[in-house]
Amino acid sequence: MQEKCFLCHFEMPDPSRRDQMIAPPFLRVQEHYKPTYPKKDDFIVAVMDIINNPSVDKTLMPGAVKKFNLMPKIVYDQDELRLIVETLYDMDYGDSPKMRMNKLDLTLNNGEKWKLSKKSIGQINEIVANLNSFKATTISDYNKLGKDIFDEAKMIMLDESYTGELWEQIHVFFSGVEDNMHSLISAKSIDKADDELTILKAKFDQFHDYFEQEK
Ligand code: HEC
Numbered sequence: 467m468q469e470k471c472f473l474c475h476f477e478m479p480d481p482s483r484r485d486q487m488i489a490p491p492f493l494r495v496q497e498h499y500k501p502t503y504p505k506k507d508d509f510i511v512a513v514m515d516i517i518n519n520p521s522v523d524k525t526l527m528p529g530a531v532k533k534f535n536l537m538p539k540i541v542y543d544q545d546e547l548r549l550i551v552e553t554l555y556d557m558d559y560g561d562s563p564k565m566r567m568n569k570l571d572l573t574l575n576n577g578e579k580w581k582l583s584k585k586s587i588g589q590i591n592e593i594v595a596n597l598n599s600f601k602a603t604t605i606s607d608y609n610k611l612g613k614d615i616f617d618e619a620k621m622i623m624l625d626e627s628y629t630g631e632l633w634e635q636i637h638v639f640f641s642g643v644e645d646n647m648h649s650l651i652s653a654k655s656i657d658k659a660d661d662e663l664t665i666l667k668a669k670f671d672q673f674h675d676y677f678e679q680e681k
Contacts (some may be wrong), residue, residue: 467550470542478559489537490530492531493559498526501648506555513551517542526648528623529637572638572676580632581680586622586635590659590673593618597667608659615666619643643669 474489495513503509516524520537542550574580582590593615603610622628623640646662646669653659 467553470546470550474537476645477557486555489534490527492529492554492557495527496554496557496559498648499646500555501645502526502651509555510551512555514544514547514680515550517547521648522624527618527679528620529640532624559586571642572635572672574676575631575635579676579678580635582622582636583625583627585677586625587679589618589622589668589676591676594673597670598665600663602656602659605653605656605659608653608656608663609651612647612653612662616644616647616651618646635641639676641675658671 471492475495476483476487476491478493479491495585497512499509503512506635516526517537518539520539522528522531522536525531525536570646594666596611596615596618600611602611619640622636628636641664646666650659650666653662
């Protein structure tokens with residue numbers, strides 16, 4: 467890991483070396499992958515897969531892709547890579563600062579809503595419609611809903627035209643919902659999935675308080 471990964475990744479966020487950061491810290495990688503793949507075997511398959519074939523379609527970290535560009539494709543010895551990925555799963559980062567997961571800390575643009583393209587607003591409306599019309603019979607329906615809305619929301623995160631403070635605000639919103647989406651994707655009980663669904667509806671309801679379609 468030292469040799470193969472830490473030349474790009476830090477283990478933990480380090481504010482004093484922020485400007486040297488060229489990839490997300492491993493703590494953040496773990497925070498994104500573990501809620502989606504709580505089982506070690508699934509985690510290993512998914513993480514090895516994205517390392518062997520980095521892709522925008524499969525990323526769970528669109529914020530990192532946008533900020534740092536896609537991880538370059540590097541060919542690793544697969545046994546070695548498996549060990550590294552197992553270590554990433556097992557790593558205990560103690561009580562290092564967590565991402566702000568459950569709070570939407572959005573601000574307006576000098577009292578005005580932030581302007582998004584028609585396409586992005588359409589994507590949000592589709593997510594909201596999906597959430598509101600959702601009728602499930604099985605837990606896998608919930609898991610699929612999580613995946614569908616994550617994929618849709620990801621497109622907005624990856625949109626090249628958003629930069630600067632506008633992108634920061636989009637990122638704040640996304641950071642506030644991504645954990646719930648990841649939990650919905652991996653939920654094993656309908657009770658748990660229903661909780662996430664309720665939270666997601668409430669958070670997406672707030673979207674239009676801060677963003678609107680450009681004229
Ligand atoms: C040459 C630099 C570089 C090296 C070496 C590197 N990474 Fe990355 N990695 C990145 C960048 C940049 C990103 C953020 C963009 C992305 O997610 O593709 C990233 C993202 C990731 C992600 C998240 C992928 C996603 O988008 O969901 C994982 C997992 C990961 N790295 C694991 C590893 C592991 C494990 C190693 C060592 C075997 C490693 N990386 C080596 C640059 C690197």
